[in-house]
Amino acid sequence: MRKKQCVAMLLAGGQGSRLGILTKKVAKPAVPYGGKYRIIDFPLSNCTNSGIDVVGVLTQYRPLELNAYIGSGSPWDLDLSNGGVFVLPPYQTGKTGEWYKGTANAIYQNIPFIEQWDPEYVLVLSGDHIYKMDYNAMLRAHIQNGADLTIAVREVPWEEAPRFGILNTDENNQITEFEEKPAHPKSNKASMGVYIFNWSKMRKYLELDEADPASENDFGKNIIPTMLGQGERLFTYTFDGYWKDVGTIESLWEANMDLLTLPMPIDLYDKRWRIYARNPGMPPHWIADGAKVVDSLITEGCEVRGVINHSVLFAGVTVDTGAEITDAVIMPGAVIDRGAIVRRAIVAENAHICAGAVVGEETGKIAVVGPKATIAPGDKVAAGVQVDADAQ
Amino acid sequence: MKDVMGLIYTGENDIHLGELTSQRAVAALPIAGRYRVIDFQLSSMVHTGIKNVGVITQKNYSSLMDHIGSGREWDLHGKQGLTILPPFLTRDNMGVYSGLLDALKSNLTFLRLSRQEYIVLTNSHTVYNIDYTDALRQHVETGADITVMYTRASRASTGTEGGDDTYLTVAEDGTITGMEIGSATPSSDCASLKIYITKRELLRQLVEQCAANGMHHFGRDLLQRNVNNGSLRIMGYEYKGLACQIDSIQAYFNFNMSLLDPEVRRQLFPTERPVYTKVRDDLPARYLGESQCSNSLVANGCVIEGTVINSVLFRGVKVAKGAVVKNSIIMQDAQIQEGAEIDHCILDKQSVIRRNGRLIAPAAYPIVIAKNVVI
Numbered sequence: 057m058r059k060k061q062c063v064a065m066l067l068a069g070g071q072g073s074r075l076g077i078l079t080k081k082v083a084k085p086a087v088p089y090g091g092k093y094r095i096i097d098f099p100l101s102n103c104t105n106s107g108i109d110v111v112g113v114l115t116q117y118r119p120l121e122l123n124a125y126i127g128s129g130s131p132w133d134l135d136l137s138n139g140g141v142f143v144l145p146p147y148q149t150g151k152t153g154e155w156y157k158g159t160a161n162a163i164y165q166n167i168p169f170i171e172q173w174d175p176e177y178v179l180v181l182s183g184d185h186i187y188k189m190d191y192n193a194m195l196r197a198h199i200q201n202g203a204d205l206t207i208a209v210r211e212v213p214w215e216e217a218p219r220f221g222i223l224n225t226d227e228n229n230q231i232t233e234f235e236e237k238p239a240h241p242k243s244n245k246a247s248m249g250v251y252i253f254n255w256s257k258m259r260k261y262l263e264l265d266e267a268d269p270a271s272e273n274d275f276g277k278n279i280i281p282t283m284l285g286q287g288e289r290l291f292t293y294t295f296d297g298y299w300k301d302v303g304t305i306e307s308l309w310e311a312n313m314d315l316l317t318l319p320m321p322i323d324l325y326d327k328r329w330r331i332y333a334r335n336p337g338m339p340p341h342w343i344a345d346g347a348k349v350v351d352s353l354i355t356e357g358c359e360v361r362g363v364i365n366h367s368v369l370f371a372g373v374t375v376d377t378g379a380e381i382t383d384a385v386i387m388p389g390a391v392i393d394r395g396a397i398v399r400r401a402i403v404a405e406n407a408h409i410c411a412g413a414v415v416g417e418e419t420g421k422i423a424v425v426g427p428k429a430t431i432a433p434g435d436k437v438a439a440g441v442q443v444d445a446d447a448q
Numbered sequence: 449m450k451d452v453m454g455l456i457y458t459g460e461n462d463i464h465l466g467e468l469t470s471q472r473a474v475a476a477l478p479i480a481g482r483y484r485v486i487d488f489q490l491s492s493m494v495h496t497g498i499k500n501v502g503v504i505t506q507k508n509y510s511s512l513m514d515h516i517g518s519g520r521e522w523d524l525h526g527k528q529g530l531t532i533l534p535p536f537l538t539r540d541n542m543g544v545y546s547g548l549l550d551a552l553k554s555n556l557t558f559l560r561l562s563r564q565e566y567i568v569l570t571n572s573h574t575v576y577n578i579d580y581t582d583a584l585r586q587h588v589e590t591g592a593d594i595t596v597m598y599t600r601a602s603r604a605s606t607g608t609e610g611g612d613d614t615y616l617t618v619a620e621d622g623t624i625t626g627m628e629i630g631s632a633t634p635s636s637d638c639a640s641l642k643i644y645i646t647k648r649e650l651l652r653q654l655v656e657q658c659a660a661n662g663m664h665h666f667g668r669d670l671l672q673r674n675v676n677n678g679s680l681r682i683m684g685y686e687y688k689g690l691a692c693q694i695d696s697i698q699a700y701f702n703f704n705m706s707l708l709d710p711e712v713r714r715q716l717f718p719t720e721r722p723v724y725t726k727v728r729d730d731l732p733a734r735y736l737g738e739s740q741c742s743n744s745l746v747a748n749g750c751v752i753e754g755t756v757i758n759s760v761l762f763r764g765v766k767v768a769k770g771a772v773v774k775n776s777i778i779m780q781d782a783q784i785q786e787g788a789e790i791d792h793c794i795l796d797k798q799s800v801i802r803r804n805g806r807l808i809a810p811a812a813y814p815i816v817i818a819k820n821v822v823i
Contacts (some may be wrong), residue, residue: 131727325731332727337723337725339483339716339717340760340761341733341746342710342760344742345743349739352735354733354746369732417704
């Protein structure tokens, strides 16, 4: 293996329990988004587009679907002889072996993986966000600042700052203080959970952290405060593009709806910064005579005979005559039968809404029909309710 | 039964496709909203379990090469995988094939170096989604020397008068007892699909023999002669599914339109045998504002603000506000600007119908707008 300047480590092990039924059986980064993507397509495509061609994906929770999706990495041009994408589950060493205890511990356990590439820098990513970001520009800033750690931040509205990890900096963007969810924020620079470390420093602090039994082995809670306390050079890098956390049902739904506004807040038509995805290989979608489609995204493989209004349909969705879909996200392979009504809802993969059923309400919280769940003819799913196929 | 290789000949006569194939081989012709014709033959081979596929190219093969690449989309990037066989110049070969037999003669090395016992040899202008396994099984069980796949369409091809459409007389036991090539009034309804199954080594010998005797027509010299003199056991295999020859503009138009029927799509795109193609990474199609769409196929990357009726839109097509597209086939990245109206048109890639332009063709004679043309 030849030396790499920078390798990326993508933390994909969390359950994402706030996505409820949607992550009951898959890891959050494998959750579908935007008609043809999964959340992980964004950090993976960003890496490829930024010229970072070694990506370790740290998995732990329900990894099967994610592993199958990543495969050889070819959709992202990450199937390389020298580099590529590597799925890294926890493993046993000698007599020991343990689960990833925290974000920092997950990287700690993969020190041998990183060492193989003898990198100068390590980029730490998470699989929770929809955004297009040039990590290479961030790396340039990191190098220019002579930083030990650079934290990507975005400037959030001041009233929202108390919800985030806030970084206070001097006029040169050098971090002076880190405050987790401050009641009275002194800055509105919120951490995005995207870090670039000098590998030698990172390794040192990971080992120190591991030796401390009291540590929660978390970047935000432990590593960053320790490095700051030791007088290391920590800088922020401000990202001002579209950035959406999709960690909750409501935010996932909103992020999908964002694609229906004009102009699209995240430019997915940009040929110089394509977001790549694995392709299911279906024929073009078909809109029947008598169907109606307004302000929506429709993916290949769909058959639409009903009315689609302000919604996102993933690959291979079938909507029968008289069905009405409004403000909804319909994931791959779902079937909506004759006369069913779906409003303000997420219908997950291969779910089946039978004739005349009603899912969601015009106002209130988003209703969710879980993967493979069936809503019987004429049944109703109220706002905010999640239907689990296993409970049926 | 995986001891099979595939060979696709893409040098067919395409004179009746006019402008559509002036810059590309039929194999590279965009079809069915997001595919190229060769995707169907390649995918069929891959789903049969064939791992070694040769593609014989002739003219204008750059768009074909660009499309196929390393063969990765078809999982043909393995140890054997895909071999592109372009024409080449030697002392006794000018690099221009006079037909399939001539092309095979030039590529005997590929046949010799392949390891599989059997070979499926197909043309590249018939669209189908066939699992060849059953035909291979019949071929082995009957001990045939050559098996010719045919379909019982009353007339498999459309509009190629004087071409080399081939009709077979098939005896009760499946033996082919007669072949009529280019007949205007064929006496049989068994139309050859020009898909052949044989042993690789036998094909090599037959091609060498024909070449040694100065013969150059695969149908007449290799097949028909051996059918007539009975020296080879040549059997027919009836394929009962959908197979459509793309050998004229009308045939191209009709085939694309036939896909608006969900039943036809189900036959051509069964869930268990997807048709693979080069991926473009477009986002899903976007419908905006007052758009209207009915009975149409729309690929990813399209942006529709106008009206689309009975049409097939390839990836990245834009239909602007107030534009009307009817009964038309619009290839990749073409644009129909505001207020323009088209009916019974075939727009090639990246063509543009400017604001308020009107192009209304008669149903019997669709107009073709060439690639990159702005009207």
